Amino acid sequence: MDVANLIGRWRKTNDGSQAIHALEINEAEGSLVVRAFSEGEPWPADWDAVRAESLYTGAADGAAESAFMARWDLGPLDVVMQANLNLGLLVVACFHRFKDGSARADRFTREFFYHAD
Amino acid sequence: MSTPVTEHRGVTLDPSALLGTWRNTNAASRGIVRIDLERAGSAIALRAFGADEPEPCNWGRVPARMYGDRFDANQALALDATYNRGLLEVHLQANVKTGVLVVASFTRVLDGSSANRYTREFYYRLPEREGPRP
Numbered sequence: 741m742d743v744a745n746l747i748g749r750w751r752k753t754n755d756g757s758q759a760i761h762a763l764e765i766n767e768a769e770g771s772l773v774v775r776a777f778s779e780g781e782p783w784p785a786d787w788d789a790v791r792a793e794s795l796y797t798g799a800a801d802g803a804a805e806s807a808f809m810a811r812w813d814l815g816p817l818d819v820v821m822q823a824n825l826n827l828g829l830l831v832v833a834c835f836h837r838f839k840d841g842s843a844r845a846d847r848f849t850r851e852f853f854y855h856a857d
Numbered sequence: 858m859s860t861p862v863t864e865h866r867g868v869t870l871d872p873s874a875l876l877g878t879w880r881n882t883n884a885a886s887r888g889i890v891r892i893d894l895e896r897a898g899s900a901i902a903l904r905a906f907g908a909d910e911p912e913p914c915n916w917g918r919v920p921a922r923m924y925g926d927r928f929d930a931n932q933a934l935a936l937d938a939t940y941n942r943g944l945l946e947v948h949l950q951a952n953v954k955t956g957v958l959v960v961a962s963f964t965r966v967l968d969g970s971s972a973n974r975y976t977r978e979f980y981y982r983l984p985e986r987e988g989p990r991p
Contacts, residue, residue, distance in 0.1 A: 797975065848924035
């Protein structure tokens with residue numbers, strides 16, 4: 741499995757952060773490890789590192805992994821991240837699901853990141 | 858296969874921007890060619906049709922969870938849903954953007970016999986009179 745194209749630090753392409761402003765992606769013991777950083781409520785500044793649940797390829801030959809899913813339990817909400825590479829950008833969709841009984845709607849965000857290494 | 862539709866706890870979002878019959882903009886797609894989204898109580902249900910001959914394959918009805926674009930939203934503009942199709946687990950994420958339903962599909966091959974696949978496809982909404990047939 742080749743995850744080299746996903747490894748590294750990723751920064752958001754614009755200043756108007758929806759949820760995440762940076763990502764760190766590393767490989768550890770054959771798994772992809774993802775760490776996200778936010779500014780502002782309801783997210784913590786550092787989401788901590790989690791292992792990607794699964795990797796996906798968009799290529800017919802499956803030569804390189806180009807997408808992943810990861811999941812965080814952030815206390816009042818769960819976040820499912822589905823990210824894919826597209827033309828050198830990392831496109832990150834997040835599904836924010838509240839479980840704290842608050843009157844906040846579950847939210848979808850899609851943000852774009854460039855490779856900052 | 859079909860799964861009972863369930864409602865999710867939390868704020869109830871207006872699903873009207875998502876409802877209807879959506880057709881793939883790529884007539885040659887070998888993935889999902891049509892998606893039906895309908896009300897199920899205060900929630901919604903999704904039915905996908907995969908490319909097949911002589912007719913598209915009905916994957917069955919599954920619950921879909923709705924999302925807004927803000928925490929104070931009252932309009933649903935995105936959803937996710939999961940199909941368990943034997944050895945394939947298919948996660949669908951979709952959002953409406955400028956009238957187009959953008960659908961990312963993450964297919965996990967549970968026995969590892971081939972690579973997990975990711976696709977993104979685009980769908981337009983049919984006028985109501987061209988909606989799903991009984």
